[in-house]
Amino acid sequence: MVTKYISSVEDDIVGVESLLERYTPNPEFLIAILQDLQAEFHYLPKQMFLLVAEKLGLPLSQVYRVATFYNAFSLEPKGKHLISICTGTACHVRGTPRIVERLQDILKIEAGQTTPDRKFTLQTVNCLGACALGPLVVIDGKYHGRMTSAKIEKALKNHEQETQ
Amino acid sequence: MNKRLSDPIQLVNLREEIIASQDPEQVCITVCCGTGCSASGAGDVMAAFEEELQKQGLEAKIATRRTGCHGFCERGPLVVIYPKKIFYQRVSVKDVPEVVTETIRKDNIIERLLYVDPTSAKKIVYEDEVPFYRYQERLIFGENGLIDPTKITDYIALGGYSALAKVISEMKSDDIISEIKRSGLRGRGGAGFPTGKKWEICRKEKGDFKYIICNGDEGDPGAFMDRSLLEGNPHSVLEGMIIGAYAIGATEGYIYIRNEYPLAVKNFSVALEQAREWGFLGHSILGSDFSFDMKLNRGAGAFVCGEETGLIASIEGRTGEPRPRPPYPAQKGLWGRPTNINNVKTWANVPLIINKGAEWYSKIGTKTSRGTMIFSLVGKINNTGLVEVPMGVKLKDMIYKIGGGIPEGKEFKAVQTGGPSGGCIPASLIDLCIDYEELTNVGSMMGSGGMIVMDENTCMVDTAKYFLSFTKEESCGKCTPCREGVDRMHHVLSEITAGRGKEGDIELLQELADYVSKASLCALGGTAPNPVLTTIRYFRDECEAHIKDKKCPAGVCKALIQYYIDPEKCNGCHLCFKSCPQGAISGELKSPHSIDQQKCSKCGVCFESCKFEAVILRR
Numbered sequence: 001m002v003t004k005y006i007s008s009v010e011d012d013i014v015g016v017e018s019l020l021e022r023y024t025p026n027p028e029f030l031i032a033i034l035q036d037l038q039a040e041f042h043y044l045p046k047q048m049f050l051l052v053a054e055k056l057g058l059p060l061s062q063v064y065r066v067a068t069f070y071n072a073f074s075l076e077p078k079g080k081h082l083i084s085i086c087t088g089t090a091c092h093v094r095g096t097p098r099i100v101e102r103l104q105d106i107l108k109i110e111a112g113q114t115t116p117d118r119k120f121t122l123q124t125v126n127c128l129g130a131c132a133l134g135p136l137v138v139i140d141g142k143y144h145g146r147m148t149s150a151k152i153e154k155a156l157k158n159h160e161q162e163t164q
Numbered sequence: 165m166n167k168r169l170s171d172p173i174q175l176v177n178l179r180e181e182i183i184a185s186q187d188p189e190q191v192c193i194t195v196c197c198g199t200g201c202s203a204s205g206a207g208d209v210m211a212a213f214e215e216e217l218q219k220q221g222l223e224a225k226i227a228t229r230r231t232g233c234h235g236f237c238e239r240g241p242l243v244v245i246y247p248k249k250i251f252y253q254r255v256s257v258k259d260v261p262e263v264v265t266e267t268i269r270k271d272n273i274i275e276r277l278l279y280v281d282p283t284s285a286k287k288i289v290y291e292d293e294v295p296f297y298r299y300q301e302r303l304i305f306g307e308n309g310l311i312d313p314t315k316i317t318d319y320i321a322l323g324g325y326s327a328l329a330k331v332i333s334e335m336k337s338d339d340i341i342s343e344i345k346r347s348g349l350r351g352r353g354g355a356g357f358p359t360g361k362k363w364e365i366c367r368k369e370k371g372d373f374k375y376i377i378c379n380g381d382e383g384d385p386g387a388f389m390d391r392s393l394l395e396g397n398p399h400s401v402l403e404g405m406i407i408g409a410y411a412i413g414a415t416e417g418y419i420y421i422r423n424e425y426p427l428a429v430k431n432f433s434v435a436l437e438q439a440r441e442w443g444f445l446g447h448s449i450l451g452s453d454f455s456f457d458m459k460l461n462r463g464a465g466a467f468v469c470g471e472e473t474g475l476i477a478s479i480e481g482r483t484g485e486p487r488p489r490p491p492y493p494a495q496k497g498l499w500g501r502p503t504n505i506n507n508v509k510t511w512a513n514v515p516l517i518i519n520k521g522a523e524w525y526s527k528i529g530t531k532t533s534r535g536t537m538i539f540s541l542v543g544k545i546n547n548t549g550l551v552e553v554p555m556g557v558k559l560k561d562m563i564y565k566i567g568g569g570i571p572e573g574k575e576f577k578a579v580q581t582g583g584p585s586g587g588c589i590p591a592s593l594i595d596l597c598i599d600y601e602e603l604t605n606v607g608s609m610m611g612s613g614g615m616i617v618m619d620e621n622t623c624m625v626d627t628a629k630y631f632l633s634f635t636k637e638e639s640c641g642k643c644t645p646c647r648e649g650v651d652r653m654h655h656v657l658s659e660i661t662a663g664r665g666k667e668g669d670i671e672l673l674q675e676l677a678d679y680v681s682k683a684s685l686c687a688l689g690g691t692a693p694n695p696v697l698t699t700i701r702y703f704r705d706e707c708e709a710h711i712k713d714k715k716c717p718a719g720v721c722k723a724l725i726q727y728y729i730d731p732e733k734c735n736g737c738h739l740c741f742k743s744c745p746q747g748a749i750s751g752e753l754k755s756p757h758s759i760d761q762q763k764c765s766k767c768g769v770c771f772e773s774c775k776f777e778a779v780i781l782r783r
Contacts, residue, residue, distance in 0.1 A: 071465030088385035129388030131542035
């Protein structure tokens with residue numbers, strides 16, 4: 001599954017507002033609202049914070065603080081393809097670091113970054129809990145288990161071709 | 165139709181009705197659809213079965229069931245055919261027509277799909293005979309394979325909600341608490357605080373409004389048993405919580421599930437809806453004067469929220485920063501009211517204790533640690549999966565009898581328990597009996613039950629650094645000892661693994677560990693030094709080899725290793741030449757190649773791609 005992004009809140013202001021309407025204006029719902037926005041729009045553009053702060057009657061700083069505290073929220077749009085590498089302990093002892101380095105080398109970015117052409121985002125995740133398949137790399141939701149640094153480049157190329 | 169049950173007798177009748185409508189000889193194809201098997205393609209296998217049954221005109225005769233995790237992730241996708249419990253492993257879509265034609269229609273076993281016991285080389289036909297399961301005692305986890313987690317009637321048929329009916333009709337709050345106390349149940353989230361005592365403290369606290377919370381923010385890397393319970397048997401957790409609420413006098417409950425567990429969130433949400441519909445949640449439960457309801461909160465990806473005060477802050481919609489205790493959540497918890505928090509597994513134990521009694525339960529396990537524990541056995545082990553065993557099980561039995569030993573005949577080196585708060589237990593302690601006290605005595609801890617196995621090719625210094633980089637990332641930054649101390653410790657370890665270790669580094673790490681563990685605000689910082697301390701305690705030689713000899717005996721730390729090509733073994737196939745991303749390999753086709761050490765980035769691609777073991781790792 002390849003992700004599409006809106007370029008600003010104005011692109012889908014109706015979508016954002018209808019999502020906000022599902023909640024009563026209670027600060028308790030801040031995280032839940034941000035999660036829904038993240039799930040719907042895949043990232044949280046700045047203007048969204050203003051709308052959320054207004055909705056819940058919270059200072060903008062508090063919304064920003066929560067959004068930057070939790071890993072689930074992304075303040076930047078991610079690339080067309082999302083590569084997640086499981087860095088859980090089981091995957092680590094089976095050789096994940098070599099795969100991370102290989103991917104950083106192939107894409108010329110650090111883990112956590114997106115390529116300048118917005119094609120790929122490389123992220124590490126704490127544990128996907130599918131340890132039997134480790135080392136595990138997930139590309140756009142597709143699991144590639146028992147990965148090695150020698151196999152990753154081909155897996156990436158194949159995926160790119162399949163999703164073109 | 166109104167399904168709401170208005171008294172416990174109706175539940176008994178309902179169960180009898182469901183059982184009477186079931187045929188024990190009914191052939192049913194169950195497919196494990198837990199996250200592990202799903203990642204290996206279980207969803208497609210299930211769809212293929214449904215399609216094939218239809219194609220062969222068997223859909224009315226043969227039942228299918230999508231279950232939660234069975235635990236044996238290593239061999240997934242798993243298929244078990246009832247009533248005989250024929251066990252097929254690593255089943256793929258292309259095997260499906262044959263299974264239907266041969267096994268379902270003609271009762272023939274397909275040898276190819278059977279599990280082969282590596283010790284006896286015997287093919288095993290039935291699920292109960294698989295050694296991985298045979299040595300377990302699956303009291304909590306066993307029902308996962310028997311039920312469709314989205315069907316409350318499956319749970320009720322197996323005796324579900326009978327414990328709730330029992331407490332509502334026969335037991336007072338004090339009876340329940342004393343039963344839980346006598347059972348010896350301790351918190352399964354890690355610290356092992358006696359559950360009955362925790363409930364009693366919250367019960368005695370003044371206040372008309374009390375909360376209970378289920379901590380499903382399973383953050384330890386390599387641990388996924390809470391997820392598998394929430395996905396595979398959500399009603400067992402929910403029933404435990406409703407009983408707890410009744411005992412404590414809570415009217416509202418929360419479950420906090422990690423956002424990375426979408427299937428657990430989905431299945432638990434379905435369970436909540438069904439429980440409401442059938443009268444196990446909401447106003448006057450089972451016709452009694454007890455009312456209780458629940459909300460589900462999704463975590464947002466912060467390890468520190470596993471700490472109870474951090475978790476409470478997160479439910480309140482704030483950043484998940486822990487606060488000093490006391491006051492404890494039992495006194496001032498969610499929204500400043502008395503709150504009782506327990507782990508997923510702790511709650512799931514409750515119905516079992518109520519049904520079977522404290523006497524029965526307290527006979528399982530060791531003197532101080534009663535009952536069973538679910539471990540996730542992962543890493544360098546043949547049988548990766550979830551394992552439920554009585555407390556006090558020998559480490560040796562976990563690794564060899566259940567785990568099937570170390571892959572490729574390698575040597576067992578250590579096992580890491582307790583996640584980032586735990587420590588590494590060396591192979592010399594293989595006779596250790598695993599319970600709360602024994603693990604603490606050797607410098608580790610129970611934690612939530614993660615058990616990561618390491619072999620001779622695992623570097624213990626690198627592993628210690630790995631855990632510190634985890635805690636460094638996940639430290640909320642509120643208190644200085646954790647924020648700065650862990651960072652400094654990580655820096656020292658990074659220097660050591662980069663070949664820049666100095667005399668005195670070990671002592672410096674010990675000194676920093678002392679400050680961090682004593683002065684941190686919460687358990688995240690308080691236990692963060694454990695992986696480092698156990699590495700120093702049991703693997704000091706390995707640390708010193710890094711510092712003094714600039715060697716990594718396990719061959720992991722990049723700065724301390726070299727790859728070279730053995731000209732005797734290299735036949736010049738050119739594969740490494742083609743795959744080397746740095747262009748560091750030279751050589752003509754069919755003659756031995758060599759690596760330019762100046763250009764080599766030690767990525768290991770040549771090592772992994774060589775088919776003749778000609779690329780040698782020099783430690």
